[in-house]
Amino acid sequence: MTAKTTSKTTASAAPAAGDLLRLDNQLCFALYAASGLVTRAYRPLLEPLGLTYPQYLVMMALWETAPRTVKALGQALDLDSGTLTPLLKRLEAAGFVTRRRDAQDERKVQIELTDAGRALREKAAEIPAALACQLHLPLDEIVDLRATLQDLARRMKA
Amino acid sequence: MTAKTTSKTTASAAPAAGDLLRLDNQLCFALYAASGLVTRAYRPLLEPLGLTYPQYLVMMALWETAPRTVKALGQALDLDSGTLTPLLKRLEAAGFVTRRRDAQDERKVQIELTDAGRALREKAAEIPAALACQLHLPLDEIVDLRATLQDLARRMKA
DNA sequence: TCCAATTCAATTGTGCACAATTAAATATGG
């Protein structure tokens, strides 16, 4: 499938020793650059909602399941408390979530959606389609790429 | 090839309207998470060289072509001066590059490698193979994924 | 019971990342 670029030159498919450090031969840089581009494409779509891209990820996690502890969010998003704590405080200041200590276990902080946070989901509903459009990639390739990346992540975490 | 997860459920391949905002259905999150994982995998390999991951990207760009202006580096890496200027000052402080105003056009700052910066390339030579190992992905899939991501980036920039 | 180990969030410090602004140098049109 995807009869894709069988035009692999020897250099591209199996770089010579001296080319191993070329930017174009790095999967990491391709990932880094693509991730940055996609994040940047979200910015103008999220700005009217008052969310940054990482905040949008947190809200999506909460729209799926809430309340959740900081730890549970961190596991879902692969982020630690050093990143999440200030981000969640900003979401709290914006009125989208609340933070309260768990009564049973005071170490845990439960993050809950406010009405405004739940309402935001309606406004966000149009974002995935708007962004998919900007990818200029057929849907089946998007699905394929996503699965490949999820597979990569699963293997690296194992 | 890649007999991969033909277990595509309907939800995964063509999510229902209510699932469009699920994290698992986002290409952006798959990219974001994979990029973060790979960057993290570099950290222990780069630490002995005294480089962070973005600094490593800048050094790779310079190992290909030097001297280069800040602007040229920014175009190669898709980063702006707000990111590069302090990063390059740290590389200068570490002794890997020099920064000097262009004699012909004083607006430009030429970034040149020092001997130590060039020497670092030998130590870095083993990194790509070491990292590829941690990806737990067959080489042909790495090459494939890289090409797909480069294609995505090309389309989004066009 | 008591104490040692673990869990969890917050904090601190460093380093990206980018928008917006600034300021200097150069190019351009009249």
Place this chain on the structure above:
DNA sequence: CCATATTTAATTGTGCACAATTGAATTGGA
């Protein structure tokens, strides 16, 4: 030649991202 526009880095301010530390709460084992 001069005024204006453009180009280029640097700066400022906000917001991730993570390692390392801290401190409180909980758990588990003698």
